[in-house]
Amino acid sequence: MLLTIFISINHLDFAQSPYIYxxxxxxxxxxxxxxxxxxxxxxxxxxxxxxxxxxxxxxxxxxxxxxxxxxxxxxxxxxxxxxxxxxxxxxxxxxxxxxxxxxxxxxxxxxxxxxxxxxxxxxxxxxxxxxxxxxxxxxxxxxxxxxxxxxxxxxxxxxxxxxxxxxxxxxxxxxxxxxxxxxxxxxxxxxxxxxxxxxxxxxxxxxxxxxxxxxxxxxxxxxxxxxxxxxxxxxxxxxxxxxxxxxxxxxxxxxxxxxxxxxxxxxxxxxxxxxxxxxxxxxxxxxxxxxxxxxxxxxxxFHIQGVEIDVLAVKTELFHEARVYYSERELYIENLEGSSGKIYNINGQVLDSFNINSGKEKYTINLISGVYFLTIEKQNNIQTYKFNVY
Ligand SMILES: [Ca+2]
Ligand SMILES: [Ca+2]
Ligand SMILES: [Ca+2]
Ligand SMILES: [Ca+2]
Structure with missing residues (x-):
């Protein structure tokens, strides 16, 4: 069954908050x-x-x-x-x-x-x-x-x-x-x-x-x-x-x-x-x-692992278990094995692409300050995330 859920910002509850407490x-x-x-x-x-x-x-x-x-x-x-x-x-x-x-x-x-x-x-x-x-x-x-x-x-x-x-x-x-x-x-x-x-x-x-x-x-x-x-x-x-x-x-x-x-x-x-x-x-x-x-x-x-990045649109239940975090040059992707990812800059240029092989992956990325998009494709379904690099 396909579900359509739109979430503008989805921050998970962490035991520790990266922000002022x-x-x-x-x-x-x-x-x-x-x-x-x-x-x-x-x-x-x-x-x-x-x-x-x-x-x-x-x-x-x-x-x-x-x-x-x-x-x-x-x-x-x-x-x-x-x-x-x-x-x-x-x-x-x-x-x-x-x-x-x-x-x-x-x-x-x-x-x-x-x-x-x-x-x-x-x-x-x-x-x-x-x-x-x-x-x-x-x-x-x-x-x-x-x-x-x-x-x-x-x-x-x-x-x-x-x-x-x-x-x-x-x-x-x-x-x-x-x-x-x-x-x-x-x-x-x-x-x-x-x-x-x-x-x-x-x-x-x-x-x-x-x-x-x-x-x-x-x-x-x-x-x-x-x-x-x-x-x-x-x-x-x-x-x-x-x-x-x-x-x-x-x-x-x-x-x-x-x-x-x-x-x-x-x-x-x-x-x-x-x-x-x-x-x-x-x-x-x-x-x-x-x-x-x-x-x-x-x-x-900056060092706490895992600020979940903004989910622009969750289109299918394939992504319901997905967790995607960004933390100071590192992208953490969980529960998305068998999919592939692409990182775009604000002009739509592809900066990096990679395969996600296991349920727990970490990618080190080296980006200058700005707004970026990550798309993850799984079984012909695409989920898009937006994140800021400071
Ligand atoms: Ca001022
Ligand atoms: Ca002032
Ligand atoms: Ca004290
Ligand atoms: Ca220091």
């Missing part, structure tokens, strides 16, 4: 997207907001949370050890960065919306499933630069409701240039300005404290005002090692646990990690774009 902390600094991503409703407690964050980024939901200005952070975890494989990237953090110059000439960095977040990792040393163990920064490309400030600390002050607005005719896109005052431990102070197009509270509304303190490593500003009046900024992507700094499909949004360092900058050898902390790494204002804030969309462990 749990969010432990969400402490954004003030910012124009705070109280929006995720949405705050009156009366929401911290626990309610944490639940909303989990709804956005746990698993493969690919929602969006914003960490606000410098220092705002999130702590999330996996349900297993993300292994540190020598010489390989170990996980990816998805953000919403994009380029405006996708193919820059040699020597020119890509730029666009690049809002670098510092990434820290932790191994569950006491095995209690809670991130109460030592944290290590993953040293990104700027870690050893003299412009990078270690042990930076900033305090933001909640504006009171009677605050008088201070617009500036030279900056017509702002409703208040002195909206949220900040001071830091480098003898600087300033304000988060309020943008006319984001006319709601930038201060996390579930917080009762009058001030918020954040600390960490601070990167030099990466923004450049291109029109002199602040209408249009570009942000140069740092070479590697930061979240929300390169587009998700780019290899430079991948992370290698081998980059972990202790507070003195010494390399730490970790077998793997369970927890990740990300915080906004620049204290930067970009005119009409507002303050720079790191966004998080999700995260993925």
């Amino acid at each position: 749990k969010v432990f902390e969400f402490c954004p600094a003030p910012g124009q997207f705070v109280n929006v991503y995720p949405k705050y409703n009156e009366g929401d407690t911290y626990e309610v907001m944490l639940g909303k964050v989990e709804n956005e980024i746990v698993g493969i939901k690919k929602g969006l949370v914003s960490l606000g200005a410098y220092g705002g952070y999130i702590v999330f975890g996996f349900d297993h050890l993300v292994e540190n494989i020598p010489g390989k990237y170990d996980f990816k953090i998805w953000g919403n960065a994009y380029y405006l110059n996708s193919n820059p000439p040699p020597g020119v960095l890509p730029y666009g919306s690049c809002e670098p977040g510092i990434v820290m990792v932790s191994y569950d040393a006491n095995g209690n499933g809670i991130p109460d163990d030592p944290w290590y920064e993953l040293a990104g490309s700027e870690y050893h630069k003299p412009q990078t400030i270690k042990n930076y600390e900033i305090t933001y002050y909640q504006p009171d409701s009677t605050k008088i607005l201070t617009p500036n005719p030279a900056l017509p896109f702002l409703s208040d240039t002195s909206y949220i005052r900040w001071t830091d431990n480098q003898e600087n102070s300033g304000f988060l300005a309020k943008n006319k197009s984001h006319n709601y509270s930038y201060y996390p509304l579930w917080i009762s404290e009058d001030s918020l303190v954040y600390e960490g490593t601070k990167l030099a500003n990466n923004g450049q005002n291109t029109d002199g009046i602040g209408h249009f900024y570009i942000q140069y992507a740092y070479p590697f090692g930061y979240a929300d700094n390169h587009p998700n499909e780019n290899i430079r949004s991948n992370f290698d646990i081998d980059r972990a360092v202790d507070v003195n900058g010494n390399k730490v050898n970790l077998p793997g990690i369970h927890f990740v902390k990300v915080y906004t790494g620049v204290n930067q204002y970009c005119g009409l774009w507002g303050e720079t804030s790191t966004e998080i969309v999700g995260a993925e462990d």
Whole structure:
């Protein structure tokens, strides 16, 4: 009997998820997207907001949370050890960065919306499933630069409701240039300005404290005002090692646990990690774009075997027992003995073809980043899968 079943995405239940399993902390600094991503409703407690964050980024939901200005952070975890494989990237953090110059000439960095977040990792040393163990920064490309400030600390002050607005005719896109005052431990102070197009509270509304303190490593500003009046900024992507700094499909949004360092900058050898902390790494204002804030969309462990790839159409019961996974250059094909496979690129060119002889096959494939299709033919029936290579 022939069956016709259409399944757009079919992810199997694994004992271990390659994606974020749990969010432990969400402490954004003030910012124009705070109280929006995720949405705050009156009366929401911290626990309610944490639940909303989990709804956005746990698993493969690919929602969006914003960490606000410098220092705002999130702590999330996996349900297993993300292994540190020598010489390989170990996980990816998805953000919403994009380029405006996708193919820059040699020597020119890509730029666009690049809002670098510092990434820290932790191994569950006491095995209690809670991130109460030592944290290590993953040293990104700027870690050893003299412009990078270690042990930076900033305090933001909640504006009171009677605050008088201070617009500036030279900056017509702002409703208040002195909206949220900040001071830091480098003898600087300033304000988060309020943008006319984001006319709601930038201060996390579930917080009762009058001030918020954040600390960490601070990167030099990466923004450049291109029109002199602040209408249009570009942000140069740092070479590697930061979240929300390169587009998700780019290899430079991948992370290698081998980059972990202790507070003195010494390399730490970790077998793997369970927890990740990300915080906004620049204290930067970009005119009409507002303050720079790191966004998080999700995260993925590269080494867990078996993310079932998208089944575009299952046409017959011949394929009901089939399981096809993709995991970092390896294609796992189960219960399809006696069939043949072909891999196509997005232009329909056949890149590889092979026979599937046993019920459990593994093929190593070497593909550049992109979207690919796999077709499997069995007894003149074809099943098509789609997968992404990062
Ligand atoms: Ca590694
Ligand atoms: Ca622990
Ligand atoms: Ca942002
Ligand atoms: Ca962003």
